[in-house]
Amino acid sequence: MNPRRFASLVAACLTLSGAAAAQDTLYFSAIPDEDETRLAERFDAVAEYLSEELDVPVQFVPVKSYPAAVTAFRNNQVQLAWFGGLSGVQARLLVPGARAIAQGDEDTQFVSYFIANTDTGLTASEDFPEDARGMSFTFGAKTSTSGRLMPEYAIRENTGEAPEDFFGRVGFSGDHSQTLRLVASGAWQVGALNFAVYDQAVADGAPEVETAKVIWQTPPYPDYNWTIRGDVDERWGEGFADKVQAALVGMDDPELLAAFPRNAFISADNQDYVAIEQVGRQLDLLE
Template sequence: MSLRTLLSAAFLMAGLSSAQAETLYFSAIPDEDDTALKARFDKVAAYLADELGVDVAFVPVKSYAASVTAFRNDQIQLAWFGGLTGVQARMVSPGATAIAQGVEDREFVTYFIANAETGLTGSDTFPMEMAGHSFTFGAKTSTSGRLMPEYHIREATGQAPDAFFSRVGFSGDHSQTLRLVSTGAYEIGALNFSVYDKAADEALPEVETARIIWKTPPYPDYNWTIRGDVDARFGDGFTDRVQDALIGMDDPDLLASFPRSGFIPADNDDYAPIEAVGKELGLLE
């Protein structure tokens, strides 16, 4: 065998090894405690690796903004975003597309919760009695923890949140919002309904002192978004294969960790309402 043939074979094998070694990295907005997120998404990584036949690794991030930056910089190729962060990520990564959402994400809602000491009770209409109390959002770019609650506060009151409430803060994530309201550090807060419902199902003590007083009208929220260049890297049809794997996820334990009852197809147009509100509030350019 000639030297040229040997070299060609070596380069071919190196190319194959490189392709086989390609890893799909994914992340998620840190909407709960780090420990809960790692437990939840390490299992998802194992499931996707089995379904796709490639190495898959979960990459934790420290903030909502960091998840968008990691996606833009190709440090991750797939992400479980909120409605707003998904829009942000697709704006900075041409060709990126939403491929799946939870069944519940078609009509997501935010709960407004209040510490029991406030005396506030449940209402079918926006509770104007919240005026003058302290209030916490979740993360600054959270759809359910900031974008949509701020939108409804402004629509109902005609005021900015810091004018309607005595003090306004940002907890960073939904679990922390629940804790802060339950302890009275903030009298009222807004959070993802599924985080509160999960806490109630688990009979966590926080729900005894942090009670639901209002829920928003529904809106589209969380989504799986994938970069537009994955087919070139992992092979033709890879995007479709990832979508099929997500929609085919039926293990009750995996789904309960989100928590979602299942995943359904999604596309970028589903999140046009979120983009419109984000621009109206100055959170998107």
């Protein structure tokens, strides 16, 4: 082959390869802690924002459960995910080099609310609601930090008993919004959910808050986080993970932030979630 023609072909191949790499889509997901419609509203807008900031196509991939989000991350079906504290720990343990890169400003001091149907007669108190003994109680998802892990830890710390021993009946609603609905309807007398979902329901004037009232809140703990796989720099170029982190921390559009809802995102790292890992191991929720 003519040397010039060969050189031209090589150059063309390199150009096409670079173009393909530039168009490589970054997929991200999120734990389904709320209704699917609301999740799509939140994360489709985030995908558009990240696409512009990173100059690569970004697409949100919905999942049906907390374990499904972790599995998608482990299998490289998504490279970035908005996890809860526990699911983030689970994902990072499964993917070498994965790291937490951002969290909401509120996530350093997150709390769970215990709520009760008004027919129970339980009212707000700074003390753990001992009068809830024997009542029915629902967590959220089984691996939710704010809907299960930390509420269960609080129950055990304050009563010296497992939830199944303290309450008359214990279940799992699947997500925070569903917990609110079920307690408000009286299907469950008491439940635990993250404060942000309840506060948003109050701000939205949701009818559920009229019959499901906050009776207690847990001490603060670290929770939600953006976690990224450790091999993204190999795929999108050196420094890509840091670029994603900068884009998230730089997100200042009030509408985007309100969708989470968060006031701002700040930098995070794996060390921020050591306490969550310790509690997860205590309760046998981590292998």
